[in-house]
Every structure is written in structure tokens, then in C-alpha cells.
Amino acid sequence: AQSVTQPDIHITVSEGASLELRCNYSYGATPYLFWYVQSPGQGLQLLLKYFSGDTLVQGIKGFEAEFKRSQSSFNLRKPSVHWSDAAEYFCAARGGATNKLIFGTGTLLAVQP
């Protein structure tokens, strides 16, 4: 079955520290991959996406993600975290033959001053 796994439920980092959020997928073929962020009381905002080509993709707010086919991973990174980055982050995938997104369970990021 198609699935997306985010192994970390909750992560706390210090402001200014680097961040990596993990995402693994299980699909028959390489899906389209997305990272969304959800701030409290807000809808989901797309940070970045991967369809094909360059495996390192840049997104908004200084985020980037790297697609690694050999590891079935699409980890999200940011070199220096800001307090405003505290939110819940969702990795999602969509197969080529369907339009529905399959989401991971999310990673809640807390940022310490």
C-alpha cells in the first residue's frame, strides 16, 4: 500500500540551529513529493515540491529538501531555524495516476529561544 512516514512526531531545536525533518515514502514508482507547513489555526501552506530533475529542491522561507531514490526519502532541511518556523510540518505524496495526496502523520517543530 502507498504510504508516507514521518518518524519524528515532535522535534525541538534552538533558534539559529539547523533542522532536518525526515520523510520516507512507499510507492510502486517515484511519486510527486511535497512538504506543507501548518501554523496553529491556519491551513496548509506548500513549502516545496519535487516532480523530477534536480534532486535538491528549494522552497519558500529558506527551506530545501533532497530527494534520495535509493533511500525512498525526501527530507526537509533548513540551515538556521527562526522562532517563526515553529509549526507542524507534513510530508505528502501523490502518485502519477491519482490526484489525491497521501500525508505523513506530521512533525511538530518547537523552537527554543
Added chain:
Amino acid sequence: GAGVSQSPSNKVTEKGKDVELRCDPISGHTALYWYRQSLGQGLEFLIYFQGNSAPDKSGLPSDRFSAERTGGSVSTLTIQRTQQEDSAVYLCASSPRGGLLAGYNEQFFGPGTRLTVL
């Protein structure tokens, strides 16, 4: 421009009552999606509309759930005889186009409707 809007933002209802949740997609977007976000299940796909095609209802959890999209724009998600396990945030999303050849197909999400069933 205006994003996806949903109403109401919050809905409290009693077990057994019917509820209707509304979604206004971004103007011109042909594809519309409903998702449910709950503590126990995370974010789940419910239903997908694309133009005049038959909707993909494969995510609807029971026959108490139904949705329609009138005129290719506004959508209403109806839950009949609500149960406590229906309590969740219901998210609507739209995208410029759908279908197998959609290619780039970002989904834009609304703020959600928080449903509480007492």
C-alpha cells in the same frame, strides 16, 4: 487574489444531527478536494472533484458522508447522523487542474472547518 474559503470555521453539533460544510475554491480552479484531519487518523483524503467527471469518492469513510459540487465551483460536504468520531478539522483544497495529465498540480488549502460532535 482570494484563496480557498471555508465556512463555518467552527461547528458544534449534537450526535445524530446532520451538518453541511461549505468550500469556495479559488476562482478558475477545476479540481477540488476534501480532506479530514483528526487526532487519531492524521490527514485523510475524502473525495475529489474534477470538472464534470464523476467524483473520486474512495476516501469517504461511510455512507453518512456525501459531497456535491454545484456549477463546477462551490462544494458542500454533508455528514448525516453525526457521530463523535466525526469530530475533526475538514480541509478543502483546490488546484488549477486535475486529471492524469495534470502535471504540476499544487493543491491550495483552505483554513478548514473544525467540527465538534457532542
